[in-house]
Amino acid sequence: MTRLGYTPYEPQLVPVEWAENIWTVEGPEVAYRLAGMAIPCPTRMTVAKLADGGLWLHSPVAYTAALDQALAKLGRxxxxxxxxxxxxxxxxxxxxxxxxxxxxASPDVVQKIDLARCIALVTDTSPKRATEIEQVSIDLGSFKETVFFHRASRTLIVTDLMQTFEESRIRSLPIKLLLKAGGATGPNARPSIEIRLAARSHREALRAGVERMIEWNPERIILSHGRCVQTNAVAEIERAFRWVA
Structure with missing residues (x-):
């Protein structure tokens, strides 16, 4: 019997086409601490194939040889x-x-990754990819995130700034109640309470980032955690960040 705290999305560790030249990969559950509790958290990677044939991996899930081989069939x-x-x-x-x-990498984790070739993400990083994948970096002090826009598929790619932990997939009642109280269970995607708290002193930075996201006029949103947004993406962004206006 599984001990997972969140019913996983299937298939696991297999690229699934989202649109032309962009895929999602569902990864193993991880856990983070909130209010003294271990919160189960599904993971999701986004893979985009660039014009030069290279693969762009956003928020990589756990490495396995089998997944690596599956990606090799899509590109390098x-x-x-x-x-x-x-x-x-x-x-x-x-x-x-x-x-x-x-x-x-986000500027605050470059040293943690400990790779000489790791470059800090800022809004203007990698301008050569701007025609394929645009980005905006949002600095909330204790929390930083770069949001991406895949132009060809009109897909916004978000990590923690928006999430929807589906209530029906959470197996522990205390955790379900905690996440629901924090606004992480939807029904619509929104920032968790930790991020809303971080934004209290950085509302202008968040507002500017949200405005950029809306300017891109995405059709759908890939989230790293929970149910993705399949329609009405701009309305979903506006709803999620109405409190920032």
């Missing part, structure tokens, strides 16, 4: 992205398996 891994203050633990194993890949 050329860029690894640790998009925020929390999503960096799996980057180094992928980087060691792909020593020619570029590595980009």
């Amino acid at each position: 891994v050329s860029a690894l992205i640790a998009p925020n203050s929390y999503h960096y633990l799996n980057v180094k194993p992928w980087a060691e398996a792909h020593r020619e890949s570029a590595v980009f």
Whole structure:
């Protein structure tokens, strides 16, 4: 009998096409601490194929040889992205398996990744990819995240700034109640309470980032945690960050 705290999304560790040249990969559950409790958390990686044939891996899930081989059928891994203050633990194993890949990380985790070739993510990092994947970096002090926009599929790619832990998938009642109280269970995607607290002193930075996200006019949103947004993406962004206006 499984001990997982969150019913996983299937299939696990297999690229699933989202749109042309962009895939999602469901990863193993991880846990983080909140209010003294271990919170089960599903993980999701986004993979985009660039015009030069390279694969861009956003928030890499756990490395396995089988997943690496599956990705090799799509292209060569050329860029690894640790998009925020929390999503960096799996980057180094992928980087060691792909020593020619570029590595980009949130400025506060570059040293934690401990790779000489790791470059800090800022809004203007990698301008050569701007025609394919645009980005905006949002600095909330104790929390930093870079949000991406895949132009061809009109997909916004978000890590923790928006999430929807589906209530029906949470197996522990106390954890379900805690996440619900913190606004993490939806029904719509929104920032968790930890991020809303971090934003109290950085509302202008968050507002500017949200405005950029809306300007891109995405159609859908890939979230790293929980149910993705399949329609009405702009309305979902506006709803999630109405409190910032």
